[in-house]
Structure formats: structure tokens, C-alpha cells
Amino acid sequence: MQLYQGQQQIKRRLPRKPGKGLGKKLLLAAVGAGGVALLALCGYFLFLMATLPKVDRLADYRPPIVSQVFGADGNLVGEFYLERRTVVPVEKIPKKLIQAFVAAEDANFYKHKGIDYLGIVRAAVKNLISLRKKEGASTITQQVAKSMLLTPEKKYSRKLKEAILATRMEKMLSKDEILYIYLNQIYMGAGSYGVQLAAETYFGKDVEQLNLAEMAMLAGLPKAPNTYSPIKHLDRARERQKYVLDRMVKEGFIAEAEAVHARNTPIVIRSRKKVNSDQSAYFLEQVRIQLEEKYGEDRLYKEGLKVYTTMNAEMQKSAYDAVVNGLKAVDKRQGFRGALKYLSEAELDDFCKKVEEGIDSASLKQGATYQGVVTAVNPANGDVTVRVGDRTGLLPRKNMAWAGKVVLVNSYGKPAEVKGKALPLGAVVEVSVLTPDVNKGGAVFSLDQEPEAQAALIAIDPRTGGVRAMVGGYDFKKSQFNRAMQAKRNPGSAFKPIIYGAAIDSRRMTAATIIDDSPVEYDSGRDKAWKPKNYDNIYRGPVAMREALTNSINVVSVKILETIGVTAAIEFAKKLGIASTLENNLTLALGSSSVTPLELTSAYAVFASGGYRTTPYFVTKVTDRDGKVLEEITPPALPVFGAATSAQTLTLDGAAAPASPSPTTQLTAVPVIPPETAYIMTNLMESVVASGTGQRARALGRPVAGKTGTTNDMKDAWFVGYVPQLVAGVWVGYDQEKSLGAGGSGGQAAAPIWTEFMQRGLAGIPAQRFSPPDNVVFALINPRTGLLARQGSEGSVSECFITGTEPTSYDGEDN
Structure with missing residues (x-):
């Protein structure tokens, strides 16, 4: 018995067979590692499931859409957007266009539940055979998930998220709802998102108007919008179109005969007229600034506001062309x-x-x-x-x-x-x-060659204050500085009508008042006295105020200012809306104080309106994407040289009351100078055009009032003028002040731009005369003396006066 036990003990002490215990350990380790990996994978999967975005937000699909800007005639003139998109209901999208996209992008779309497993296998085989990624396997549903809910990062985790979201989407949304999102969301090249904008961009059509050839070409774009762009690479687009048509035949969407006909159908690239073009850039930028300040970036660029403006599209194009043509003419005079x-x-x-x-x-x-x-x-x-x-x-x-x-x-x-x-x-x-x-x-x-000089043009309706056109420089892409509103420059002689207006308004002087055009000097408080000089260095002796303004005589203008006082002239300028600081000395008569083109043009608008000052404005109404009115401007409207004599609010003729309560702003027209003063100044400036420095404006062939302006060394050239329905101001010069050189005066550099603009901008608008108010009288006078003349007297002319200021004695009589 003891022997047996000893043998057992010896047996137990014998060494084990090598590897037997190690294998068990490895097996246990592998099982353990697999379990950990499985747990980790499950944990990661649960983590992904928990962190995925909610699919239910797609049920209320409201993508970023274009905010549109409309001109006064209701036509589209501009757009603001992050993604240029117009949403179109799926029921308005032609069935064959939908089938073209399905055939090209996801043939099993109506069969799978978000993931096309057969497509994945097929793509994998093709990619393996070609040793490169030749074909993708993302379904349309997956593409929507990636576009709407995920980032475009190229990671396996994103693909997994995409697959999970696709299956969730298929449970919550119908196939038509998924297609609705896809066809409105997808990028189609050339800055357009969605099939509607793509149809407009490439073919100038609404999506319902496309033929099969055009549909197949659009369906070929998502794979590589720039590579297959019909605009840049029509040959490649044709190849891709053929692929789409072949796929449509294979899927049974069309017959082979239809495909053949589509392949042979000519493709005409005809983009709809673009907006946000160079011609309206400065106007639209001013509108954008106002809207962004009031509504914020997100609302402006994503929420599809409808913005209605005062712009007259034809006038705006005319203004842009006139500025470009005028600056090129100025530049070419300086040489190549x-x-x-x-x-x-x-x-x-x-x-x-x-x-x-x-x-x-x-x-x-x-x-x-x-x-x-x-x-x-x-x-x-x-x-x-x-x-x-x-x-x-x-x-x-x-x-x-x-x-x-x-x-x-x-x-x-x-x-x-x-x-x-x-x-x-x-x-x-x-x-x-x-x-x-x-x-x-x-x-x-x-x-x-691109001009180095710059120019600005602004046109205003004098009866409402609505800005009809504005150009702030030669090229907005290169300089966003809006010279029409921001550049303060010396107006030169274009400021003289304000001095003359103050003189007429004071009742101390009339259009017939005689002033001596002779050299004069003033103590300037410096070593040298100030000696104003005439532009042509000619002194004419006694001249009437009308002649002095017609020929833009400097010395007479200074003497008029001296007579009425600088303070009175400054107060008068402020009434007209001049807000810039004005020099409190006699150089003010020669336009030594800088103003903006908007200021000076608005001041002239007071003369054109019969004495009323209005506030220049750009936007008349804003609505949201659902049509709710966010703001509405009701402008004043004045008759030509209207008869109203007290401050009051005048509404636009024919303007209907808002259909529903809305934040409406009523603009006012404030009478700041008497209508008789406004009329006489207009009448004087008609002479400037008829026979003085503004004669280029006679080309309009209708009653015109205006004044040129040229500063020292021709650094600034101006022309501001008007007809009863429209006032416009033009400035030309260099941003960094220097001479415009030969042909750089107001009459040569600015007046041609003004004239071209007004000729085109007023086309179709009937000519009107400037009507005098009741308290203006006409009398026959001798222009050399300023006294009454008898009928038939040689050299006599009819002159206008405020009632009570006309001369009472005849030429040649003892006074």
C-alpha cells in the first residue's frame, strides 16, 4: 500500500508534456481578448447610437435658401446666400428626371432599406479587379444622411454612422420624402444647389421645362460637378449623359429609341440672367449691410428673405455702363x-x-x-x-x-x-x-486698359427719396469702398448753387442782382492775402447773378457769400441735408469743404422737389420665407413743385394699406425751403445747361437743371443735375488725390457720365417742365443793369423773381 502511494507521488512529480498548458492559456487569452473586443465594439456601437444626430429633424426639411432682392419693378436684381438654392416640391420635378438620378446614383433605391448590400459587393469586386476605387456604393439615402446630418470627413466611423442613419431614415421617411431632400440638397456645380437652380444655371429653364437630354445631363453631375460641367466641359458632360441614358434604358425607365433621340438632341447652354453682377454690386452691398445689421447673418444668408428695393434695374445698368465708359474715356486721354x-x-x-x-x-x-x-x-x-x-x-x-x-x-x-x-x-x-x-x-x-481713376454716381427720386441707382466705383471686386456714400471730396463749383440758394432765400438778392466781377483780396490772417481767381482768369465787370452762375464765376460767388454771410450759407446748407463740417470762411463759396456725392445730390433734390427734404432710402419691404412682412416702408410722394406749404406726411399715390398688421414705417417729406426759392434756383441752373458750363447735358433734349464742379488742379470733377422726376450726381477723381489731367474738368469728365446715364435711364419717361409756384413772377429786365426793360428793348430778357423782390424802376430812369 505504501509502495503504491509512493509510486503515485513519483508519478505526480514527473514533468508535464511541453505546450499542453500554454495552449490552454493562449486559448483562454484569445477568448478573453475576443470578449473584450466584442464588448468594446458593442460599447463603441452603443456610443455611436447615442451620439448620432436625430433623424426626425429631416421631417421638417428647411435648408438654407437664397434671400432674393427685387427692384422697384418686381424683377429679381440680387441674391444673398451661403448655398445658392431654390427649393422645389417633389411633385413639380418631372418623373423622368427622378428616374435619371435613380438610374445614375442608386438603381435599387426603391428596393433597399437604406443600404444596398448587393451594390456594396458589386462595387467591391469592381474596385478589386481595377485595383482602385472605380465605383462607390453609397445609396441616395446615405448621401442624404451624409449631407444633412454628418460631416464630410473620410473615416470608417463616418461610413458606419451614415449606414445607421440611412436605415433610420428609411423607417421614418417615405421614398418621395427622401428624394425631395436629395434633389433639393445636392450640389450641382457652378455654385448651384438642387435641381431647380441647376436647371436655371445650365439651361435657363425651370425644372419642369427640361427635356430628356437635359435631364440626363443634370443627373450626371453629382458624381463630379466640375469635371462634367456643361459650361466648361461639354464633351465630358456628353459622355456622362450617355452613361445616364444607358442606365435608364437598362433599368427600364426609357426605351432605347428615347435614349437615341436624347443623345442627338442639341444641348444649348443658356444660363438665366445672373444677379449680383458688377452693375449692381455697390447698391446690393448697401442693402446687405442694412439687412445684416437688422436681421443678423443667419437670417439673411439662410432664411430666404424677400427684399424689395427702390432700385430701377434699367437705371442701375445705365449707371454702371456710364461710369465704366466715362472712366475709360478719361483714362484713354492719359495714354496707353x-x-x-x-x-x-x-x-x-x-x-x-x-x-x-x-x-x-x-x-x-x-x-x-x-x-x-x-x-x-x-x-x-x-x-x-x-x-x-x-x-x-x-x-x-x-x-x-x-x-x-x-x-x-x-x-x-x-x-x-x-x-x-x-x-x-x-x-x-x-x-x-x-x-x-x-x-x-x-x-x-x-x-x-483698366482705368486708374474712380467715379461715383447716385440717382434719387426727389419726390420720395428712393435711391434708383448707385455705383460706388469702377470695380466692386477690387474695391468695396463705396465712393457714392463714403468718399468726402471737395465739390468745387458744384457747391455754388447752395450759396446762391442762400442768397435768393435771404430776399436780399435776386437772379438779376448785379455784382462786380473784378479782382479782390481778403485778409487771410496769414502772410499773404487771399485773392480768389476766376477759372479762365477773365474778369467781366458788372454781371447779374444768373450770368455768374451760368459761367461759374468764382469772384462773384465769393462776393455773394460775403454779402449774405458765411453763417447764413452754412445754415441754409444744413437745411438741405449737408451734414459734413463746412469751412466757416469765404472759401466755402468755391467748394472748399468736403462732402459725399450722396450729400450733395440729396441737397440738389431739395431744389428738384420744390423745397422738400426727403431721406434717401434703399429698402421698401422685407418678408420672410413664409411671406410674413417683417418691415415695410411707405415713402412720401410729392407732386412736381407741390403746393403743400407745411410739414406733413405725404403717402405714395396708389399705395394700398398692408393686408395684415406689419411694422410699417411712414417716411416724411419736410419742407425746408420755400418752393419759390427752389424754383428760382432750378431756373438759374437751367441756364447753366442751356448756355454755360453744363451744356453737355443739353443732349437730353428736355428741361434740365444742373451744375458742374472742378477743384484746383482738376483733382475732382463733378456734375449734379436733375429733371423733375430724377436727380443724379457724378463725381470723378483718384482715390489718392492727383490731377485728372487734360479733359479732367467737371464738364469734360463728369458731365458725359451723367448725360449718358440720364439719356438711357429716362428712356420712356415723358419729359416734364419745371412749373413755377404761384408766388413767382416774371419781369422783363435789362441783364446789364438788373432794372426793368420796356417791351422790345434790345437785349432785354425775362427774369423770374419771388413776388415783391422784382425791380420797380425801369432802365434809364432816375432812381
Whole structure:
């Protein structure tokens, strides 16, 4: 027995077989690790489930949409947005367009529950065979989940979240509801989101008007909107269109014959007229500033406000064109500054590719300006071949005649021996399009250059204060500084009507008052006395006030100010709305105090309105995306030289009361000067246009009142003028003050811009005369003496007076 026990003890002490215990441990470790991993995975999955965004918010789909700005005629003139989108109900989207998207993006859309497992396998096989990612497997539902609820990060965790959310969406939303979100949310290239904006952007149509060829082309965009853009790459877009049509045939959505017909249907790129263009940028920026201050960024850029403004779209375009044309004319009088840069032959293609990227149209736009490169010259006739992006055109010698003698060089590189006016191969110049290119070739150009001077134009309805047009500079993209509202510059002689108005209003002087135009000097409190001089250095002796204003005589203007007093003139200017600080000395008569174009134009509007001051404004009504009125402006409306004589609120003729209670603001028109003063000043400024410094404005062929202004050394040029229905002011000058040079006076630089604008802006608006109020009388006078003249007297003229201020004695009689 003992022996047996000993043997058992010895047996127990024998060594174990190697590896037997280790295997068990490894197995246990593996099981344990797997359990931990499973728990971790479950924990991570539960974490994801808990942190995923709520799907139910998609049931009330309200994406960021465009806030639209409308002109006074109700037409769209601008947009504000983060994502340019117009939401369209799914029932308005053609069935074939929906089928095109389904065929191209998710053929099993109506069969799966959010995830297309067969599609995943199919994509994986194709990608494995091609050894690259050739095909994706995201369903339309997954794309909506990613777009609406997730970030675009490329991580496996995001794909997992996307799959979970897609299955949740399919349980809560119908297929049509998912398509509604998808087709309105998806980015379609060229800055457009959703199928409605894409239809407008590429084909100039509403989504219901698309044909099958256009539908298939749109359905091909989501894969790569820029790559398949019909605007930039029509050939690639056609290839993608064919793929979509083939998929539609395979899925049974269309017959092969329909696909063939669609492939052969011509594609016409015809974008709807763009808004937020250069021509209205400064006006829209002022509106944007006001709206952002009042409603905040989110509401403005995301909530689809409807903003109604005072802008007259035709006038705004006329204002922009007039400023551009006028500045180019001023600039070309200063001469050609030469090429912008010189490229080597090796640099040519890269430069042109960059230019091409900035061209967003199928052909070069007539009247537009582009940067082009000289690629060939013809020494025989002086014509030049210019390449703009991937297009080519001709710059005939006659179309650069304004530049003077330009040396053409048939080699690359800047010639050292010729300065400024050399055009070698590789020279980069600005050209404007006279004849658009056809099939990316054959355009005809004119040599151009960007003006260095700036200008501002603002036009106001004098009866309401509504701003009809505003341009604050040559190019808003390069300078957002709004010179119409922000630039304070010396008005020069354009300020004289305010001095003369104060004199008339004082009843101490009349249009027939005689002042001696002779040299004078004043103690300036410095070493030298101040001696005002006339612009032409001619002194005419005794002249009437009318002649003095007509010919903008400086010395007489100073003497008038001296007579009425500087304080009285400043008070009168403030009545007209001049808020800037004014010099309290006699130099004020010559426009020595800086004002903005808006201030000066608003002051002239008081004369045009018959003595009423209105507040310039831009916005008339704002509604939210549901049509609720957020604010509404009811402007005053005045008859031409209206008869009202006391401060009162005058409502717009024909304006209907709001249908529902809304925050309405009633603007007022305050009578600040007597209508007789306003009329006589208007009558005096009619003479400026008829026979004085503002004669360019006679081209309107209708009653016009206005005044030019030119400062020392021609640093500022002005013209402010009006007809009964519209007043406009123009300023021209350099931001950093310097002379405008030859042709830089108000009559030569500013008046042509004003005249071009008014000719086009007033087209279709009937001419009206300035009607005198009852207490203005006309008398026959001798303009050399200011006394009454008998009928038939040589040189006699009819002059207007405020009743009681007309002369009482006849010329030649003893006084």
C-alpha cells in the first residue's frame, strides 16, 4: 500500500508534456481578448447610437435658401446666400428626371432599406479587379444622411454612422420624402444647389421645362460637378449623359429609341440672367449691410428673405455702363500705359489656363473685358492675334488707335529699347470683345486698359427719396469702398448753387442782382492775402447773378457769400441735408469743404422737389420665407413743385394699406425751403445747361437743371443735375488725390457720365417742365443793369423773381 502511494507521488512529480498548458492559456487569452473586443465594439456601437444626430429633424426639411432682392419693378436684381438654392416640391420635378438620378446614383433605391448590400459587393469586386476605387456604393439615402446630418470627413466611423442613419431614415421617411431632400440638397456645380437652380444655371429653364437630354445631363453631375460641367466641359458632360441614358434604358425607365433621340438632341447652354453682377454690386452691398445689421447673418444668408428695393434695374445698368465708359474715356486721354506683363513662350499655356478657369460662359461675352496674350503679329497691316484662355481672336490695328504709336515686336520678351508702348509676343494686355467668338475662335477685340481713376454716381427720386441707382466705383471686386456714400471730396463749383440758394432765400438778392466781377483780396490772417481767381482768369465787370452762375464765376460767388454771410450759407446748407463740417470762411463759396456725392445730390433734390427734404432710402419691404412682412416702408410722394406749404406726411399715390398688421414705417417729406426759392434756383441752373458750363447735358433734349464742379488742379470733377422726376450726381477723381489731367474738368469728365446715364435711364419717361409756384413772377429786365426793360428793348430778357423782390424802376430812369 505504501509502495503504491509512493509510486503515485513519483508519478505526480514527473514533468508535464511541453505546450499542453500554454495552449490552454493562449486559448483562454484569445477568448478573453475576443470578449473584450466584442464588448468594446458593442460599447463603441452603443456610443455611436447615442451620439448620432436625430433623424426626425429631416421631417421638417428647411435648408438654407437664397434671400432674393427685387427692384422697384418686381424683377429679381440680387441674391444673398451661403448655398445658392431654390427649393422645389417633389411633385413639380418631372418623373423622368427622378428616374435619371435613380438610374445614375442608386438603381435599387426603391428596393433597399437604406443600404444596398448587393451594390456594396458589386462595387467591391469592381474596385478589386481595377485595383482602385472605380465605383462607390453609397445609396441616395446615405448621401442624404451624409449631407444633412454628418460631416464630410473620410473615416470608417463616418461610413458606419451614415449606414445607421440611412436605415433610420428609411423607417421614418417615405421614398418621395427622401428624394425631395436629395434633389433639393445636392450640389450641382457652378455654385448651384438642387435641381431647380441647376436647371436655371445650365439651361435657363425651370425644372419642369427640361427635356430628356437635359435631364440626363443634370443627373450626371453629382458624381463630379466640375469635371462634367456643361459650361466648361461639354464633351465630358456628353459622355456622362450617355452613361445616364444607358442606365435608364437598362433599368427600364426609357426605351432605347428615347435614349437615341436624347443623345442627338442639341444641348444649348443658356444660363438665366445672373444677379449680383458688377452693375449692381455697390447698391446690393448697401442693402446687405442694412439687412445684416437688422436681421443678423443667419437670417439673411439662410432664411430666404424677400427684399424689395427702390432700385430701377434699367437705371442701375445705365449707371454702371456710364461710369465704366466715362472712366475709360478719361483714362484713354492719359495714354496707353503698356502691357501688364511679358510672358515667355514657356509661361504662355499656364497663364492662359488660369484665365480660362475664370471664364464661366460658353463664349466670350460681347462688351466684356479680358486679359489676353499676344501670340502673333502681322507687320504688314499691324493686326495682332490675341489668345484669351483657350479662345483666340483678332485685335486689328484700327482698334488700338487711341494708344498712339504701338511698336509690334515679333519675338518673346520685353524689348529693352522700347518703353511702354511695345507689344511683343507674350505681352499681356486687356482687350474688350467687339464681336464674340464662335466655337472658341474668331473673336474681334479692341485694345483696352483698366482705368486708374474712380467715379461715383447716385440717382434719387426727389419726390420720395428712393435711391434708383448707385455705383460706388469702377470695380466692386477690387474695391468695396463705396465712393457714392463714403468718399468726402471737395465739390468745387458744384457747391455754388447752395450759396446762391442762400442768397435768393435771404430776399436780399435776386437772379438779376448785379455784382462786380473784378479782382479782390481778403485778409487771410496769414502772410499773404487771399485773392480768389476766376477759372479762365477773365474778369467781366458788372454781371447779374444768373450770368455768374451760368459761367461759374468764382469772384462773384465769393462776393455773394460775403454779402449774405458765411453763417447764413452754412445754415441754409444744413437745411438741405449737408451734414459734413463746412469751412466757416469765404472759401466755402468755391467748394472748399468736403462732402459725399450722396450729400450733395440729396441737397440738389431739395431744389428738384420744390423745397422738400426727403431721406434717401434703399429698402421698401422685407418678408420672410413664409411671406410674413417683417418691415415695410411707405415713402412720401410729392407732386412736381407741390403746393403743400407745411410739414406733413405725404403717402405714395396708389399705395394700398398692408393686408395684415406689419411694422410699417411712414417716411416724411419736410419742407425746408420755400418752393419759390427752389424754383428760382432750378431756373438759374437751367441756364447753366442751356448756355454755360453744363451744356453737355443739353443732349437730353428736355428741361434740365444742373451744375458742374472742378477743384484746383482738376483733382475732382463733378456734375449734379436733375429733371423733375430724377436727380443724379457724378463725381470723378483718384482715390489718392492727383490731377485728372487734360479733359479732367467737371464738364469734360463728369458731365458725359451723367448725360449718358440720364439719356438711357429716362428712356420712356415723358419729359416734364419745371412749373413755377404761384408766388413767382416774371419781369422783363435789362441783364446789364438788373432794372426793368420796356417791351422790345434790345437785349432785354425775362427774369423770374419771388413776388415783391422784382425791380420797380425801369432802365434809364432816375432812381
